[in-house]
Amino acid sequence: MTTGPLRVALLGCGVVGSQVVRLLTEQAGELAQRIGVPLELAGVAVRRPARHADVPPELLTTDAEALVTRDDVDIVVEVIGGIEPVRSLLLAALHSGKSVVSANKALLADDGATLHDAAARAGVDLYYEAAVAGAIPLLRPLRESLAGDRITRVIGIVNGTTNFILSRMDATGAGFDEALAEATALGYAEADPSADVDGFDAAAKAAILAGLAFHTRVALSDVHREGIGEVTAADMASAKAMGCTIKLLAICERRVVDGARESVSVRVHPAMLPRSHPLAGVGDAFNAVFVEAEAAGSLMFYGRGAGGAPTASAVLGDLVAVARNRVSSSRGAGESAYAELPLEPMGETRTRYHIALDVADEPGVLAAVAGAFAELGVSIQTVRQEGRGDAATLVVVTHAARDADLAATVRRLAGMPFVRRAASVMRVEGMASE
Amino acid sequence: MTTGPLRVALLGCGVVGSQVVRLLTEQAGELAQRIGVPLELAGVAVRRPARHADVPPELLTTDAEALVTRDDVDIVVEVIGGIEPVRSLLLAALHSGKSVVSANKALLADDGATLHDAAARAGVDLYYEAAVAGAIPLLRPLRESLAGDRITRVIGIVNGTTNFILSRMDATGAGFDEALAEATALGYAEADPSADVDGFDAAAKAAILAGLAFHTRVALSDVHREGIGEVTAADMASAKAMGCTIKLLAICERRVVDGARESVSVRVHPAMLPRSHPLAGVGDAFNAVFVEAEAAGSLMFYGRGAGGAPTASAVLGDLVAVARNRVSSSRGAGESAYAELPLEPMGETRTRYHIALDVADEPGVLAAVAGAFAELGVSIQTVRQEGRGDAATLVVVTHAARDADLAATVRRLAGMPFVRRAASVMRVEGMASE
Numbered sequence: 001m002t003t004g005p006l007r008v009a010l011l012g013c014g015v016v017g018s019q020v021v022r023l024l025t026e027q028a029g030e031l032a033q034r035i036g037v038p039l040e041l042a043g044v045a046v047r048r049p050a051r052h053a054d055v056p057p058e059l060l061t062t063d064a065e066a067l068v069t070r071d072d073v074d075i076v077v078e079v080i081g082g083i084e085p086v087r088s089l090l091l092a093a094l095h096s097g098k099s100v101v102s103a104n105k106a107l108l109a110d111d112g113a114t115l116h117d118a119a120a121r122a123g124v125d126l127y128y129e130a131a132v133a134g135a136i137p138l139l140r141p142l143r144e145s146l147a148g149d150r151i152t153r154v155i156g157i158v159n160g161t162t163n164f165i166l167s168r169m170d171a172t173g174a175g176f177d178e179a180l181a182e183a184t185a186l187g188y189a190e191a192d193p194s195a196d197v198d199g200f201d202a203a204a205k206a207a208i209l210a211g212l213a214f215h216t217r218v219a220l221s222d223v224h225r226e227g228i229g230e231v232t233a234a235d236m237a238s239a240k241a242m243g244c245t246i247k248l249l250a251i252c253e254r255r256v257v258d259g260a261r262e263s264v265s266v267r268v269h270p271a272m273l274p275r276s277h278p279l280a281g282v283g284d285a286f287n288a289v290f291v292e293a294e295a296a297g298s299l300m301f302y303g304r305g306a307g308g309a310p311t312a313s314a315v316l317g318d319l320v321a322v323a324r325n326r327v328s329s330s331r332g333a334g335e336s337a338y339a340e341l342p343l344e345p346m347g348e349t350r351t352r353y354h355i356a357l358d359v360a361d362e363p364g365v366l367a368a369v370a371g372a373f374a375e376l377g378v379s380i381q382t383v384r385q386e387g388r389g390d391a392a393t394l395v396v397v398t399h400a401a402r403d404a405d406l407a408a409t410v411r412r413l414a415g416m417p418f419v420r421r422a423a424s425v426m427r428v429e430g431m432a433s434e
Numbered sequence: 435m436t437t438g439p440l441r442v443a444l445l446g447c448g449v450v451g452s453q454v455v456r457l458l459t460e461q462a463g464e465l466a467q468r469i470g471v472p473l474e475l476a477g478v479a480v481r482r483p484a485r486h487a488d489v490p491p492e493l494l495t496t497d498a499e500a501l502v503t504r505d506d507v508d509i510v511v512e513v514i515g516g517i518e519p520v521r522s523l524l525l526a527a528l529h530s531g532k533s534v535v536s537a538n539k540a541l542l543a544d545d546g547a548t549l550h551d552a553a554a555r556a557g558v559d560l561y562y563e564a565a566v567a568g569a570i571p572l573l574r575p576l577r578e579s580l581a582g583d584r585i586t587r588v589i590g591i592v593n594g595t596t597n598f599i600l601s602r603m604d605a606t607g608a609g610f611d612e613a614l615a616e617a618t619a620l621g622y623a624e625a626d627p628s629a630d631v632d633g634f635d636a637a638a639k640a641a642i643l644a645g646l647a648f649h650t651r652v653a654l655s656d657v658h659r660e661g662i663g664e665v666t667a668a669d670m671a672s673a674k675a676m677g678c679t680i681k682l683l684a685i686c687e688r689r690v691v692d693g694a695r696e697s698v699s700v701r702v703h704p705a706m707l708p709r710s711h712p713l714a715g716v717g718d719a720f721n722a723v724f725v726e727a728e729a730a731g732s733l734m735f736y737g738r739g740a741g742g743a744p745t746a747s748a749v750l751g752d753l754v755a756v757a758r759n760r761v762s763s764s765r766g767a768g769e770s771a772y773a774e775l776p777l778e779p780m781g782e783t784r785t786r787y788h789i790a791l792d793v794a795d796e797p798g799v800l801a802a803v804a805g806a807f808a809e810l811g812v813s814i815q816t817v818r819q820e821g822r823g824d825a826a827t828l829v830v831v832t833h834a835a836r837d838a839d840l841a842a843t844v845r846r847l848a849g850m851p852f853v854r855r856a857a858s859v860m861r862v863e864g865m866a867s868e
Binding site: 018027030031033034129135136137139140144145146147148150151180215278281293294295296297298299300302303304307309310312313314315316317318319320321324325328329330331332336338339408 | 453461464465467468484563569570571574575578579580581582583584649712716727728729730731732733734735736737738742743744746747748749750751752753755758759762763764765767770772773851
């Protein structure tokens, strides 16, 4: 039973960290009431102390290694990001009995298992609500509120940068490059936008979400990942023509294979989504996550996925929880990975495709196309021809089929003499009929 | 440290209780993995054992009083509802050291303080996620995820019956009676719909939400309550004409009065809401709650607010949490009511009104109407005249003002000689300009 103040070491003091300092200071009285004891900032590790005039100078240090194992530190809050040196710092903190609050999705997805093991061995907490979907309470609901239910699917918009870009392409008809330039100009995209645009950021979050939802360890390398760099204005126009928009989705599914064995599929890719789907209306840099559970049905969580104050709100929520646990000498729910469900390769995952083919407008084309689908075991839901003559386009939407069969079908079609080109090939999610 | 099975007493086995039994049975293995020890059903208290063929007969009992204090019971789950005898049963359970999971919004709103005190004295848990918004994880996010933030407002659609009725009125132009009849026929409304239609159910939930959001005890009697029985087809038409729909909203606000003192306003009433607001699209019997916090910004939670399986999902989530706490001999976050903010009377709350007046189409009417508003200190945002001659209607939307001043203005207007009648008077929420 702790009765004195709890001492917090903060690693990193950038956009998020400075907000953590601000909230810890401004809300000190309220936080103490909620925890039962006050929180005190024991030290703030930064690279260049001179740049942090808003932090009392005696708290600043460049020696993060010493800070995380100091005897007068109870809880370590990490908002630096990246894999090393953060992994070593957090392991040192856990080994010396500090509870850890982290916003580090890359590290959690890359090597969460090692951190969880260290926390369990030391009997301390490892919380990371801020690592996924910023301020949106999502990990705690998955880990605790739905702990008595069976989650079957999580579909989320978890990257604000790509959602801004796709929202602009949808609203203005702009191409990818133009929309990316706008995102960069407005500060929504970084100078090197690869982590966002190529889906790495979303894939790390998908790994974390799938792990919590399915009680199975999922690493970043288990996640099938496609970015939005190849989404064209033509794709968006095709989506619009069928009442859809395009979103970069993180999709985690639990599926029964062959009526018995269960497996898990985790993937990040752009997909067409009907405008009637609750995720379709999530615009700009907002995040939203749709969760389906057997008993609870469909749930949605919506809010700001990034930014200093929203992310700091999630960090502080974890900090209060971890502090309460220390006050009562207890530990929150740890990692739950008992299920150990196998990961399904992308080729085995069942998806649906939208395919627009520029074709020669001649008799027999439709029959030949339909034949290619049938031979590869892919069932067509709708097919329609747009335009005539040189401008003829065949638009096909399939039923759900093995992703490998769909990809093979597209390759087969592209090789057919009357197919000029595949103008748009994209997966479709969230439509009623499977 | 508990290592044997945890024994659960279930009070009530109706729509929700039978789903609790089903999930406890079907997911026994998974629940044991998540908790660390198995859960066992120790007994099920019902009024008529013969009606519960799905429960092993040796578990059924009509003696709830004996069940809740039995030595072999660790956790009591209550899904009976209503105030007595449930309050006595739960107090007896808490006094004898059982943790309690309840779905009982009426009891929590009516006398949560007594229950919380009993739980704190006994050092056990009192969880009630299922009491508000069914399956939607909402209380735990408010109580834990946002524990490091300052919540400023909670606006929710928390009653599925009234939301179904209003959605039908919006979609079909039907009047209240017709839409209620449809809801009754479809099983969305009970034979005596008063608890839903008159806003009692929503008011109980508002009291619980406000208490958690503002760390202040709020009782049902503190909640200003208006039902939807007087919402007319004309009101809905007026709402549509200004790009709004009508929803029954539970609104909890924290407000700074006179630049210093803080107060809390908790109310349930129908209001016009712009169609662009995320809550406007919440149709049928779904629930959704919009939360605004200083650091996190706007968050929304959406899902099924009622029904056996969704409510049971929330009960099971609490049950797992409470069981984990017992395994580790700890206790979750208890009541947090340190802030003790004063409750603001409805007349002092700042709201906005939409007022449609059937008026005589003669010179000077607009000037007289505008004068009445000005005299009572209410600022007009927009005014427009619809129709001419006998069909002339003046539609006024105000800026935010004291509710008492707005009500006085409406009374003043109704007494003016050229005003034939106030065709529609309703509060407006969620519009950008205050």
